[in-house]
Amino acid sequence: MNKVDLLITNAKSIATMNDSREVILDNGWLAVQDGLIVQIGTGSTGQPEAITVVDATGCLLTPGLVNSHQHLYQNLTRSMKPNGVTGLTEWFWTYFPMWKELDEEAIRTSVRLGLFELALSGCTTATDHEYIHPFPYLMDAVIEEAAEVGMRLMAVRGSMTLGPELGGVCLPGMAEDEEDVISDSIRLIKKWHDPKPSAMVQIALGPSNLMSSTKTVFTRSAEIAKEYGVRLHTHIADDPDETEYVLEHFGKTPLEVLESLGWFTEATWCAHVVYPSEAEMQRLAAAGVSVAHCPSATVIDGGLPGGPTPVRDLLNAGVNVGIGCDGATAGDHQSMWMETKTALLLSRLREGTVQAMTAMDALWLATRGSAKAIGREGNIGQLSIGANADIAIWKMDGIQYAGSLVDDVTALLQGGPAQVWSSWVGGAPLVREGKLVGINVEEEVSRHTKSARRLQSFSQ
Template identity: 55%
Template structure:
């Protein structure tokens, strides 16, 4: 007699796999054993026996969403009054630096806990995070422990700022790091935590924040480090007119050209934003295999960027892999990957002037397969296929926001809403169940977060 599998999700309204063949199974089910999907079937195929059975009647079953770009610490300064009406990137950074200079291990840990819990509620099972401010040592260690406690796959990027105000850059003296110190700490983190196996819960990357705060040495040495330790490279590029002006004055080149000069255009790199690429740069990104993390709310929160939304449709058509990121919780003020995915769909339609420019499935493919590829995990996560990790998001479609959605729940999920995942499952384990986080004490986390946010903002906790 065949022993039961660990978990069975059955009787779904629709299972949408986002695999290579675009499998969609009405009444679909999937079976999980030892954290991995071991079988997928339709309503006419008998599923195996299971220790735990989830009845997904009325539910859309999707891969877990993958957040390709985030700054979790920034939920400590959401809607910060000093930056509420700032209209350019340079002034925006300076409005926050005093507060961010007060970051400590407790503040970073609880911001990670709260941010990953909010992301899990939005169906997210894997998140990158780019921490480029290090006023104290071992802040990423605190993040990794918090991520382990939540149970979400975590891709921390050891970011840095190595060029300060004295050199015309955007970084106060107290937050400027030495390149050798950054590399030493990056090596320590990789050796302590980086796990390259297919079921890994933690993978470490390296990433100078931006050309506006990074020395030439930091950019060049990071590529050598990534090659030597076989880890991924991440940074911000082409995200604001201030950056383009600064880079033009400093290098006499466009931002993406400078990244190419520094050896960044390769398959281990993924770049956040890329709002202003021209035709040749899009083709160069595609040819080099560089991924882009599209953060749509960031492009609008300050009133919109000159030139309109990023040319995501053109990137996809050229062969650029695009994932979706929430960016910092001060740039978007939320950490819902569902909302960013919907916004990406709508923003592309607005840019192109036609609904066919970005379907719901196109947007969700970016949020699943696109993000998985960006963080170096295509074939491991982002799809519901036999042999992939059992990272699953389950969405109830029998609630008020979806009344009338009968024949296409995938489009319904993106057109209607607001939505939170009913279940979020990572490696076969529930992180969200019946719409509630199960791995975090939310009231206690919010109490700790309020105390940390008050301390970082220089306020008296109420």
């Protein structure tokens, strides 16, 4: 019999995140061939011979975590104003003067650093929503870096098209011409979007929000998405400033406006959704719109009134919810493990009961929920036969988990801190025994610091 490419064996437990949330205990094993999971089993019998064998004694296997919302460039201005900024508009005015100066080197190094941090937190698929384009072909640079790092990517061609002269919330010179956005979107889809289940890159269209994007860029993006079979992404219902602006300019709530623009479709996933009404939750569910919940971003600057996102209510209404880190200027870290844990804690705090979110629920959001949100349901976010071999191994025999013998998923997310021990994307190693494969971290951080210094010199 031919050898398979990879066999991970002797696992303490495997959280498959299949439809029945099955957890395999006692010497679980998993085989990979040609980038796909081809066999899963338990015990010593039936294991195939393999070219590479990884001993996962004392470890928990999960699907690689899936990040459904982020802006990777924001790690260049991380933690700059931890206590000084209140409200979304002031936040924009604080950071726009710096982000306006993004150059290609800044984008390339920040994408790399962001992906490294995500990888070490167990993430194997990233979403990057780039809505500021100070130079042409910015998304191409993002995609090239992600391919080089080896991370699966949902590349969201974001945009701002509503300049300050038209009442938009951005600085002079930052808004793009709508025609340029549309033609670049179509170019990117044709060049990079891979519809196959094994795709390493897919493209989505993402006007930033209703305060800085024209109505027509929303409607035209929806038309293009339908024509080319790509997805739609934006920020919505995420801050009182936005609600006030949208009520004043449109006479409706942000979600009502989004619905009127043709965005309530199964192809849409929205970041935040902190303020949905009961009726809006029902309509989101009926339309098949997903939500990317970014827990840290909703509390880190002092907490949003009425927040965080009502995840339990959304789930009960039938809305699919995934997890996202958001940018490192909103959430400061880029750890999917930490965001998953924070989602668990905030849901329990919000609802006042443990039942609001179990550890398994939280892991579901970070795997199956996020995969569905970005349109990859079935091929990532689960360890099942035929799925892409995007796998995270967590070492559960360290000090922080000593005494935890029963439930590794609960230990992973209620305990910690955790960093992934090893991970693979489509069967290719991303992290090996705690280290990024083939990456000189010191050099990468030093390169990134140069760009961060340059950008932060534009702080006002």
